[in-house]
Amino acid sequence: MARTNNVTELIISGLFQDPEVQRACFAVFLPVYLAMVVGNGLIVLTVRVSKSLHSPMYLFLSHLSLVEISYSSTVVPKFITDLLSKIKTISLEGCVAQIFFFHFFGVAEIFLLTVMAYDRYVAICKPLHYTTIMSRPVCHRLVAASWLGGIIHSMVQILVTVQLPFCGPNVIDHYFCDLHPLFKLACTDTSVEGVIVLANSGLISVFSFFLLVSSYVVILVNLRNHSAEGRRKALSTCASHVTVVVLFFGPAIFLYMRPPSTFTEDKLVAVFYTVVTPMLNPVIYTLRDAEVKVAMRRLWGRKVNSGVEP
Secondary structure: OOOOOOOOEEEEOOOOOOHHHHHHHHHHHHHHHHHHHHHHHHHHHHHHHOHHHOOHHHHHHHHHHHHHHHHHHOOHHHHHHHOOOOOOEEEHHHHHHHHHHHHHHHHHHHHHHHHHHHHHHHHHHOHHHHHHHOOHHHHHHHHHHHHHHHHHHHHHHHHHHOOOOOOOOOEEOOOOOOHHHHHOOOOOOOHHHHHHHHHHHHHHHHHHHHHHHHHHHHHHHHHHHOOHHHHHHHHHHHHHHHHHHHHHHHHHHHHHOOOHHHOOOOHHHHHHHHHHHHHHHHHHHHHHOHHHHHHHHHHHHHHHHHHHOO
């Protein structure tokens, strides 16, 4: 797999070393993960079956929820099972695969959040042309481009990683496989690879974040020309999206925009964006979006009624 490779298996140090603390974490993180899967899955199902949620915004929301499930599932299930294991191991191939899918879904989420901001910009700033600009084929192309962008980004990361030689030690100082902790195990200088990661991951995050901020500044300026009711509805929709953007981009920029020579992985920050944020997203969107809440009530009512029919 890599040149002069003597390492075939990695030992994961984990989040905590105390067995009692690990069992307590298992009791906390398992329900959180299940809540994340159920919450995001319910959004995907609701958007797919509800006739009232066929606008572009909800199409993007359903794909965002699908990405959240996939993104968190690349890390959290193994992390949870490792909490009950004395020795936490993963093959080198499995480690590289985890890095690939983690970055694939993470960057796909970044692009989807950017697409959702563009959708809100067109809806608020160009309402008369909204149906023309955000036609169904255009929306599907934007979604496909988001997934494709994630694949391209992740392939660059993996092409950099598989060239590195690993000849020991084999203990990765994290609770899952990521680039910087893995680079520390390579028996060669990884400064060039660190710069590539900084450019590939960090700049995508920063550029997308500033693009999102700029779009919402334009939206806020444009809202001055709307009625009070129009401003209230637009701000309610945008507030959910802005909250998700801050929760996702804050930790990502914090972790990937630091120079690799001084990089110290903050495991608790990683827990936040791999476990907590994906769970909060469905809560944020459903609590602030009246249409989603109504559609979920209808879906639940339909299931209950069908269940009591003789």
